[in-house]
Amino acid sequence: MSQSLYIIKIGGNVIDNPEACSAFLNDFAKINAPKILVHGGGKIATQIAASLQIETQMVEGRRITDKPMLDVVTMVYGGLVNKNLVVQLQAAGCNAIGLTGADGGIIRSVKRPVKTIDYGFVGDIEEVNGTQINALLTSRLIPVIAPLTYSSEGLLLNTNADNMASGTAVAMSQFFKTKLIYCFEKKGVLSDPDDDNAVISSLTPPTYADYKSTGVINKGMIPKLDSSFAALEAGVSTVTICHAADLLQAVEGLAGTIITL
Template identity: 50%
Template sequence: MAVKTPVSIVKIGGAFLEEPELASTFYRNFAGMPGLKVLVHGGGKRATELSRQLGLEPRMVNGRRITDEASLEVAVMVYAGWANKSMVAALQALGCPALGLSGADADLIRARKRPVAEIDYGYVGDIEAVREEALHGMLQAGWVPVFCALTHDGKGQMLNTNADTIAAALAVALSSRYETRLYYCFEKPGVLTDIEDPASHVAVLDRKRYDAMVASGQIATGMLPKLHNCFQALEKGVGQVRIGLPDMLLPGAETFTSICL
């Protein structure tokens, strides 16, 4: 059986874009990663700020954003505009051949508008398909795809889609051809038993411990969809999933949380 080529799918939270020193460290770490790689980013903090400047009050439920028509316009402006192009420019300055994308570009990520159930999430997309062959072609051509948190429905409608979910979907799609490694970078050194104590990070989190931490309230709100995506990615063939600070992208890093089944 042929050995698969590794590819790293890295998701970075939009909060890092707001802190120049943190952003600079992340860009250097990501640009320095060897081999094929894909970047997925958020931008929720800046979208929230712009929404309020425009007189729109953001709404969140269980860590997920409610997206009405006006909020979608803000998301497209921030995610595909300022956030995406700022990251692409910063990476290009480091010699990283970044290519800024949304799911609509080249029909790379198609989604459907989430059906209304107990909660109407508005223009939020649930991913249906990733055009893996086109993404593979970009990687083989030497590009480093940089995805914002937007997809489309194939009928002209843009959809806001959780960036953690996009990263997991890309990793799953590429796992048929590559050895996939999924990294979720954020402002904590991993999953914590005490949110106020960075030293309380969990080195390895399996499903049993995850369920116990959810039951005890140690894992809640925004971490719930993130970790759900982690376990789902592993179940669908992703080889490795880690959560932690951007330093975990460096060789020899030890402080992060490895997710396992």
Template identity: 55%
Template sequence: MKKLSVIKIGGNVIDNSEKLHQFLLDFTALPGDKILIHGGGKIATELGVTLGVEAKMVEGRRITDIETLRVVTMVYAGLINKNMVAQLQAKGCNAIGLTGADGNLIKAVKRPVKDIDYGYVGDLDASSVSTETLSSLLNAGLVPVFCAITHDGDAQLLNTNADTIAAAVAVAMSSLYETSLIYCFEKRGVLRDVDDENSLVTEIRMEQFDALKEEGVVSGGMIPKLHNAFEAIKSGVSAVYIGKADELPQINGSNFGTRLIK
């Protein structure tokens, strides 16, 4: 089976042009087939403010109304995605910028209204991903770069969580590729002591997860992150890595962040 890396970066990389430049160099140097998924960053929020589109919150949750969807479509799919593609091209990476609407690659479902109406937000799982078309792009030598916008197949674009897209793409593609899922975030990975970057836990096996939760090594927002990572592994992904964007080159020596395996 051919190898595939599915890599997700967030706003902390996108908002810092030097960090982004270095990351895109490192991403380009990564061998084998690969897919990039990027989050939003501050630009959408700033543009929203300039346009008088206020961030809508209901019970502490962010809502995507139709004006917000317009803004994120412009910023994520237009400004950020296309500039990232142009930068990757300049570095020798044959990137192609995509939303889930393009090639019907990710067909999500508008989140059903229960207690909260989240607005134009997409929910998805691995069955949402068109693996055949995505493989065609990879086989044509292209490197798919997804922003966090999907569609519902009925002409509606949907704002979608980039972590969820990355997991869904990785799980779906694991039927065709030996797939690694790599989350880049602010920290070096799971840390035994949150304030000590040298206390990195380099590997967690699924069977250790419960014990690490009880010990408190994994806590707070890291619990759902790791839970979702192990769900992806249960569904076919070979390994999930959680680490810092600027340490990406170390992944070639399996020395990047925290490695989660079966």
């Protein structure tokens, strides 16, 4: 249980920027430990959908995934984005294997029930098969996971990449000292939204409670932080939120906001 495993989530904004993405992948390839990359989608799905005359419907900032849009995200996230990440990692000497949750049955979900809004083919994670993922790692493969899962009825489902990363981190905690790193476009959780350098270096439940009660932390960060603490409660060793360009420093514990219990 002493070996570390890094689960690294990269957002769509880096995927959308070829130079930033290439630099990030080269850094990812350098991490000398078992590791898993979970990626978001990026804007290209919306662009391809528009070119195919498929309307993107958003409700409260969230994409509605009807059947034509499911086909688009399956093509773009599971095909175009995932395979281009894999081939770039292979060229960087990293034995990447691109997966959706359906592949090897690694992440099973349930189609979100319709309450007030019908999100369509969207999945809420039910089970991460850590044993199967561990078998891949044991074969010296580096999983690169696209934001799609599957249901036992045979549906592909569009799924939140943050949730896939934290669910995977929790499941892998039975085998590894698991470190979850969310890479995004800021240097960490900021104490002042207008100052990109005002990074809160560490958060624990009491300091988080303080920051929340005084309104210091941007509301948009609350779901990610709540889910980070839940992942820690469920066995994950540390969670770090950092800039994609600072990945290698974050792996050393020298960048971003480090979240612990």
